Each structure stands twice: as structure tokens, then as C-alpha cells.
Amino acid sequence: MSTRSSSRAARTEHRCTECGWSTPRWVGRCGQCQAWGSLTEAAAGGPAATAHRSLGVPAPAAPLRPARRASEVVTGGTVRRTPTGLAEVDRVVGGGLVPGQVLLLAGEPGAGKSTLLLAVADAVAAAAGPGAVVLYVSAEESVEQIAVRARRTGARSEALLLADDTDLGAVLGHVEQLRTSGEHLALLVVDSVQTVSSAEVEGRPGGVSQVMAVASALTRLAKERSLPVCLVGQVTKETTVAGPRSLEHLVDTTLTLEGDRHSTLRLLRAVKNRYGPADEVACFEQTDTGLREVPDPSALFRGTRDAPVPGTCTTVTVEGRRALLAEVQALVSPTQAPVPRRAVSGLDTARTAMLTAVTERHAGVKLHQQELYAATVGGMRINDPGADLAVCLSIASAARQVPMPADVAAVGEVTLSGDVRPVPALAARIAEAVRLGHTRLLVPTGTAERLDARTRAAAQLEEVSSLSEAAVRVLPA
Structure with a gap:
């Protein structure tokens, strides 16, 4: 084991949120209460923390920000939303994207997830003001492959930037580079969250630790910069989002793109939505030029x-x-x-x-x-x-x-x-x-x-x- 890995193992441990049992490495099932998926990574503490863990209670820690009275919290009134350029998508998400919102789009291979988000990215880029850009990062395709789809679907906005990176540090570097150059990033799209990995985290790309690290980092970025972030999520054979279940709890909005492989009909369904209705459905038809909105699907x-x-x-x-x-x-x-x-x-x-x-x-x-x-x-x-x-x-x-x-x-x-x-x-x-x-x-x-x-x-x-x-x-x- 490398020196960096051994020092990290000494600083961190995985603790069960149900009973407090801890282990140096992540496992899928708690060895004490037998709960599945209840282990979370935490810093290894001293004797006081050990005493508290033995009782199932974490050691007290000073809060980063004190609690505030609800009546004293100043808000901006109504939520400012950024239209996606597609009326059906706006209706599903509640009227548009909220600053700092993290949206997860899941669906079977070939359903049209990348095509839909590329159309959203192009529409947001076209409507963005001067100095504003949209960044589409793909960890599954090259920039040339994305450009072929963009030309086929008519996504040709000058404010749409394309990148192909699988390292989380590189993705964050793209965002930081745009900030230092004075350009305003209106939307970030990452395709997909299971194929991006971090060199600072152990495990293979798509594993539990990697997926949670990538999703947590992108979520922090979205909240700190008030930046809407759209993530593509792969699904399993049971049509559930691949990776840990906590991934869906981490994001603000979860959408699924459903459709029969032998049919051109696609249904965009809101499964979870903190900023709008969680039971809306939009209809699209898959064509040679991308996904076409169907405002009257009864026909x-x-x-x-x-x-x-x-x-x-x-x-x-x-x-x-x-x-x-x-x-x-x-x-x-x-x-x-x-x-x-x-x-x-x-x-x-x-x-x-x-x-x-x-x-x-x-x-x-x-x-x-x-x-x-x-x-x-x-x-x-x-x-x-x-x-x-x-x-x-x-x-x-x-x-x-x-x-x-x-x-x-x-x-x-x-x-x-x-x-x-x-x-x-x-x-x-x-x-x-x-x-x-x-x-x-x-x-x-x-x-x-x-x-x-x-x-x-x-x-x-x-x-x-x-x-x-x-x-x-x-x-x-």
C-alpha cells in the first residue's frame, strides 16, 4: 500500500449510521446491525470519539455556522429560474432550473439522455447573456463525437463549450478556468456521474466511494457557485439508478427518461423534485434530429x-x-x-x-x-x-x-x-x-x-x- 493510501486509511473510517459500528474500509453491510448501505465515511477520532461511538452517539463538534431564527433569515422572495428552452422539460422541473440545483437524469442506454441534455445545454447557451457560457463535459464520448450529435440535432450555439474528461479534478479545473477568465458559467452538464472518478479516492470508477465523492464534489460546487448542474445517471437491469441509493438523496431533482426500445415515444418523469412537483410527466418523440416535444401526446x-x-x-x-x-x-x-x-x-x-x-x-x-x-x-x-x-x-x-x-x-x-x-x-x-x-x-x-x-x-x-x-x-x- 502506498504512503498516501496508508495515511488516508489512518485518518478516516467508515461508520454505520444505525448503530455506530466502524470499520477502516467501506463494506456494503454493517457487521453489527446487518443494515445495508448504512456506512458513511468519517474522520477517525480520539478516545472521546471512540467512547461516544461505543454508545452509538457521535462526539460533539463545533458547528461551522450557528443556528439562525427563521424569522431573521433573509431570502430573495420568489425563486429565480433559468428556462431550459424546452417547454416540456420546464413543466416537469417546475418552471426552469434553480440556481444551485443539482439535477440527475437517469434512463436506459439509448433512451436519449445525452441528446436531451445537449438540447437543453444549447438552448440555455443561446438564451444566455453576453459573457455567459454553458459547459458540457462528457466522460463517455470524445469532443468530436459530441460535435457530430450536436450538428445532427442543431445544437450550434457559440456559447456552448464541449469537453471530454474522466477526472474530477479536470472537470473542476474547467469550471475554475472559466471563472478566472471572467466568463459566467450558466449551466454545467456532466455525462455521466458514474464514469467520472477522482484520483484522491480509492476504488474503481462507478464504485460506491467514487460515485459519492464525485456527486458530493459537484453538489458542493453547485451550492457554492449557485450553479445549476445536470448529471447523467446510468441505470441497472432493474431500471434503478446505478450506484448507491444515497446518490438520489444527494441531488435536488431526479428525472427518468423512459421508453420502449421499439417505440419512438419517450416519457420524462419527475421522481424527486425539491423545487417543483414530483409527479409531472412530459412526452417526447425520438426522431433523426433529436427528441421532439409532444405537447399533445393523446394523438x-x-x-x-x-x-x-x-x-x-x-x-x-x-x-x-x-x-x-x-x-x-x-x-x-x-x-x-x-x-x-x-x-x-x-x-x-x-x-x-x-x-x-x-x-x-x-x-x-x-x-x-x-x-x-x-x-x-x-x-x-x-x-x-x-x-x-x-x-x-x-x-x-x-x-x-x-x-x-x-x-x-x-x-x-x-x-x-x-x-x-x-x-x-x-x-x-x-x-x-x-x-x-x-x-x-x-x-x-x-x-x-x-x-x-x-x-x-x-x-x-x-x-x-x-x-x-x-x-x-x-x-x-
């Missing part, structure tokens, strides 16, 4: 046909705070197999199996000798219980070979007893359905009482209390 999720066909039903689902019109399709086919096949795409498999059983029991259809295929249109993924009624009616429509009327949309949660229950955001769902021409709506009992007079007048509401009643209304035997 992507609907089928277009001249006449209604059996096995289809329109519903209105809610993604974040946005109501989206979607079409659910089902196909029922006879089979001689002893175990009929059930295939689902875009819907929750377990919930669809449950709704299939409910439909067979309460809608009067027989499916035990039928193969069943259920899917959504446009590659949309629906986990909203408000689509239950549409799933059941599409299955019943396919089984009976009776098409539903084209102007009908169904909204409601279906229980195991066949009851149709209300769901959140009914007013927004109904307004979206009416906007797109669906004036006849199957809704749970009591919906009209929750709507204002204008919404009630615009739609023809047919309240149903059970699945069997809904099937009788739109699927005559």
Missing part, C-alpha cells in the same frame, strides 16, 4: 379508423398531472391447447389477469378455451386503475365480437366483486375526453356530483355501478 396513443371494431375501448389515464387519452385493445381467439395463452403488452400482467377473471365472471363471457391478447396503442404503459373498466370492456367486446360505439370512453376502477369505483382526477379526464370528441362517457356512480356545471353540460355522462351494467349499456348481447 399518439389512439387508434385511427373509419369504423369501430370489436376488442377496442378508449379510456383516459393520468400520467403525473396530465390526462392522456389511450386505447386498449384485446383479441380473443379459440384454441385447442389445454392451457390457453395469455399475452399482455403495455399493461400490468397481474392486474390484467385479475380483470380477465372479473370480466368472465361478471360480463357473461367464457374465456377458458380462448387465447387472450391485450395491448395498448403506441407503446404506452398503463398502470392506472382508472383504465380497468376499459380493459374489461375491450375483453368483453372481443369475446362477443361486438364493437363498442366510437364516441364512447370508459373510466373507472373495477374491483373483484365487479363494482366500478371512482378514481382521482375525474374532472381532468372528462375534459380531455370531451376535447378529443368523446362525448359519451361511462363513469362511476356519483361522478356528476364532483364536476362543475360546464363540464357536466359538455359531456353525456352515463354513470354505472358495476361492470355488468356497463356491458349492458355498450355491448348488447
Whole structure:
């Protein structure tokens, strides 16, 4: 072991935040209380600190800044935000980037994370004032490769600077060089946080210690300079952010970019947001020239046909705070197999199996000798219980070979007893359905009482209390 490594090991230790157990090296699981991911790096103390650790209590230390009364803290009033140049991104993050905000964008490989942040960097650079620049640092691609993508997507602002470095010191050096030269850094983008490493920290790039050291250093930089920082995060096979879970706690905002590999649709979802709503969703379409904003995504999720066909039903689902019109399709086919096949795409498999059983029991259809295929249109993924009624009616429509009327949309949660229950955001769902021409709506009992007079007048509401009643209304035997 080198002299620097041995001296660092003597100065630091890793301590469990749950029970106070300490060890010279980081391990994933506490050796005393068996808690996972609870060890944090701390300076090794003397006898007093050891005595406190034995009791699970840290040694007292003088605070760097004394506590202040809340009434005496002077703030700047409303938060000043920097628009990203993309309306959909601004809506997800709460209106723009806040000074000192650290944003983490995660997603599967090929989802378009780098393309989206490059577009944001170019838009911020184009809107920045004189003497302001945006720095995009990539630890995965060379400057030439980034420039190829920039030309393809139209990112050509003169205030956009590109760099390719994998060392944290070099990244911080770029920022310091811009400061000393008198240029104002409006935004820093680092792609990605798992591929940047520090020579002062042990461990491989992407390891727990390296990721936390890099993220902590960039977070301190953001807070000290009031600099918005955007980080790209890689994901694991389970679609969670790679690295320690505390990485998501460290940043201010966590966004995920989701999308099927075989579909051009991409959903930008806010998972955590200290400066805005944490349940917003934006839609993008991946094209040859980058990600294109989709301000009205309902058109992507609907089928277009001249006449209604059996096995289809329109519903209105809610993604974040946005109501989206979607079409659910089902196909029922006879089979001689002893175990009929059930295939689902875009819907929750377990919930669809449950709704299939409910439909067979309460809608009067027989499916035990039928193969069943259920899917959504446009590659949309629906986990909203408000689509239950549409799933059941599409299955019943396919089984009976009776098409539903084209102007009908169904909204409601279906229980195991066949009851149709209300769901959140009914007013927004109904307004979206009416906007797109669906004036006849199957809704749970009591919906009209929750709507204002204008919404009630615009739609023809047919309240149903059970699945069997809904099937009788739109699927005559």
C-alpha cells in the first residue's frame, strides 16, 4: 500500500449510521446491525470519539455556522429560474432550473439522455447573456463525437463549450478556468456521474466511494457557485439508478427518461423534485434530429379508423398531472391447447389477469378455451386503475365480437366483486375526453356530483355501478 493510501486509511473510517459500528474500509453491510448501505465515511477520532461511538452517539463538534431564527433569515422572495428552452422539460422541473440545483437524469442506454441534455445545454447557451457560457463535459464520448450529435440535432450555439474528461479534478479545473477568465458559467452538464472518478479516492470508477465523492464534489460546487448542474445517471437491469441509493438523496431533482426500445415515444418523469412537483410527466418523440416535444401526446396513443371494431375501448389515464387519452385493445381467439395463452403488452400482467377473471365472471363471457391478447396503442404503459373498466370492456367486446360505439370512453376502477369505483382526477379526464370528441362517457356512480356545471353540460355522462351494467349499456348481447 502506498504512503498516501496508508495515511488516508489512518485518518478516516467508515461508520454505520444505525448503530455506530466502524470499520477502516467501506463494506456494503454493517457487521453489527446487518443494515445495508448504512456506512458513511468519517474522520477517525480520539478516545472521546471512540467512547461516544461505543454508545452509538457521535462526539460533539463545533458547528461551522450557528443556528439562525427563521424569522431573521433573509431570502430573495420568489425563486429565480433559468428556462431550459424546452417547454416540456420546464413543466416537469417546475418552471426552469434553480440556481444551485443539482439535477440527475437517469434512463436506459439509448433512451436519449445525452441528446436531451445537449438540447437543453444549447438552448440555455443561446438564451444566455453576453459573457455567459454553458459547459458540457462528457466522460463517455470524445469532443468530436459530441460535435457530430450536436450538428445532427442543431445544437450550434457559440456559447456552448464541449469537453471530454474522466477526472474530477479536470472537470473542476474547467469550471475554475472559466471563472478566472471572467466568463459566467450558466449551466454545467456532466455525462455521466458514474464514469467520472477522482484520483484522491480509492476504488474503481462507478464504485460506491467514487460515485459519492464525485456527486458530493459537484453538489458542493453547485451550492457554492449557485450553479445549476445536470448529471447523467446510468441505470441497472432493474431500471434503478446505478450506484448507491444515497446518490438520489444527494441531488435536488431526479428525472427518468423512459421508453420502449421499439417505440419512438419517450416519457420524462419527475421522481424527486425539491423545487417543483414530483409527479409531472412530459412526452417526447425520438426522431433523426433529436427528441421532439409532444405537447399533445393523446394523438399518439389512439387508434385511427373509419369504423369501430370489436376488442377496442378508449379510456383516459393520468400520467403525473396530465390526462392522456389511450386505447386498449384485446383479441380473443379459440384454441385447442389445454392451457390457453395469455399475452399482455403495455399493461400490468397481474392486474390484467385479475380483470380477465372479473370480466368472465361478471360480463357473461367464457374465456377458458380462448387465447387472450391485450395491448395498448403506441407503446404506452398503463398502470392506472382508472383504465380497468376499459380493459374489461375491450375483453368483453372481443369475446362477443361486438364493437363498442366510437364516441364512447370508459373510466373507472373495477374491483373483484365487479363494482366500478371512482378514481382521482375525474374532472381532468372528462375534459380531455370531451376535447378529443368523446362525448359519451361511462363513469362511476356519483361522478356528476364532483364536476362543475360546464363540464357536466359538455359531456353525456352515463354513470354505472358495476361492470355488468356497463356491458349492458355498450355491448348488447
